[in-house]
Amino acid sequence: MGLCLSAPPPANAENDTELKHFHQELAAEAAAVLRAMDSSDSSDDGSHVANEESDAVEAELAVTSPLLRPDRADQKYKEVIDDAVAACADYTAGQICYICKEAVTEETNEGLVSGFCACRGDLSFAHVSCLARQAQVVAERTFDRWHTCRQCEQEYHGVVSCALGWACWKTYVGRPEADPARGMAMTLLGNGLSSAQRHEDALSVRLADLATRRRIGADSEENMLIVQGNLAGSYGHLGRHEQALRVWKEVYSGRLELNGVEHENTLMAANNYASSFISLERFEEAWSLLRKTIAVARRVLGENHELTLKTRVIYVMTRYADNNATLDDLREAATMLEELERTARRVFGGEHPLTSHIEISLRAMGAVLATQETPPPPPGNA
Numbered sequence: 617m618g619l620c621l622s623a624p625p626p627a628n629a630e631n632d633t634e635l636k637h638f639h640q641e642l643a644a645e646a647a648a649v650l651r652a653m654d655s656s657d658s659s660d661d662g663s664h665v666a667n668e669e670s671d672a673v674e675a676e677l678a679v680t681s682p683l684l685r686p687d688r689a690d691q692k693y694k695e696v697i698d699d700a701v702a703a704c705a706d707y708t709a710g711q712i713c714y715i716c717k718e719a720v721t722e723e724t725n726e727g728l729v730s731g732f733c734a735c736r737g738d739l740s741f742a743h744v745s746c747l748a749r750q751a752q753v754v755a756e757r758t759f760d761r762w763h764t765c766r767q768c769e770q771e772y773h774g775v776v777s778c779a780l781g782w783a784c785w786k787t788y789v790g791r792p793e794a795d796p797a798r799g800m801a802m803t804l805l806g807n808g809l810s811s812a813q814r815h816e817d818a819l820s821v822r823l824a825d826l827a828t829r830r831r832i833g834a835d836s837e838e839n840m841l842i843v844q845g846n847l848a849g850s851y852g853h854l855g856r857h858e859q860a861l862r863v864w865k866e867v868y869s870g871r872l873e874l875n876g877v878e879h880e881n882t883l884m885a886a887n888n889y890a891s892s893f894i895s896l897e898r899f900e901e902a903w904s905l906l907r908k909t910i911a912v913a914r915r916v917l918g919e920n921h922e923l924t925l926k927t928r929v930i931y932v933m934t935r936y937a938d939n940n941a942t943l944d945d946l947r948e949a950a951t952m953l954e955e956l957e958r959t960a961r962r963v964f965g966g967e968h969p970l971t972s973h974i975e976i977s978l979r980a981m982g983a984v985l986a987t988q989e990t991p992p993p994p995p996g997n998a
């Protein structure tokens with residue numbers, strides 16, 4: 617998961633409109649970083665979310681996604697394999713599948729995909745159907761092969777994870793609704809769609825997933841919080857931040873109850889909740905939550921833990937993103953970022969994504985500060 621704090625400063629930063637736009641971009645990027653950090657937020661401040669909004673979300677939950685109709689699974693699977701093969705075509709010419717050792721499958725004329733995990737060389741080419749068969753064979757023992765490469769142990773991503781999501785869903789859609797494999801397949805499909813940036817489709821699968829699990833009522837609280845977090849993430853990706861806020865608030869409360877205030881999952885949940893406040897430009901609430909999170913993270917995880925540092929970076933960046941930030945605020949933020957950069961460099965090294973993103977942010981901040989600060993009058997020149 618990469619941080620993304622790299623908005624370049626506008627060409628003409630003293631222009632109010634452009635500066636405001638830059639602030640908004642930074643706020644959006646800070647929110648994206650928090651989303652990538654995975655989890656929700658805290659506390660007492662969800663009370664102003666209107667009831668009708670929660671009613672609307674509940675109504676949406678009741679709708680089963682037409683995408684998931686059993687009679688559509690085959691067709692969707694074929695479409696998405698065609699897309700994945702086409703997307704990989706530049707890299708797969710002249711290669712063979714590491715599983716079946718063929719270039720093209722005999723029965724279906726299916727082409728190869730590549731670049732779906734960390735594997736390189738001969739092991740990086742396969743047919744989606746071969747990966748799916750491999751996953752299916754061991755599924756009674758482990759579901760992992762549906763989402764994680766057995767060679768490099770990295771999760772599949774992008775169009776190939778989406779294709780495997782459909783392959784998995786196609787395999788288990790005929791099972792009874794309460795069969796755990798069917799539930800896992802629906803979650804996996806949502807993850808694959810999200811990884812392939814198909815967020816509208818992912819959202820409808822997430823809604824159906826949560827609605828189904830609530831109806832059956834057999835899941836652990838841990839699973840329900842994961843599925844709710846997935847849903848909130850999809851809302852966030854689609855810019856539906858009010859809904860994301862509402863669900864992250866529930867996840868955060870659930871984490872507090874299940875894991876307690878000091879658990880890493882709870883702290884990550886707090887950050888995700890804060891990201892929704894940031895996206896809605898409700899900075900005071902975001903800061904309050906981030907301050908609490910930082911205090912606990914410092915005490916429990918320590919000053920040098922990645923989560924502590926990331927949360928502090930987000931806090932500083934959102935102070936910078938606030939349109940009401942004064943010049944003094946910005947200077948203070950820059951000083952804090954410099955300190956964080958030194959710590960990140962010492963703990964993780966200069967190549968670590970956190971270190972390089974702090975550097976980029978510092979440069980952007982420095983450029984804006986330079987245009988905001990009144991230059992001294994030129995000496996002795998009337």
Ligand SMILES: [Zn+2]
Nearest residue numbers: 713716743746
């Ligand atoms: Zn094959």
Ligand SMILES: [Zn+2]
Nearest residue numbers: 733735765768
């Ligand atoms: Zn691999």
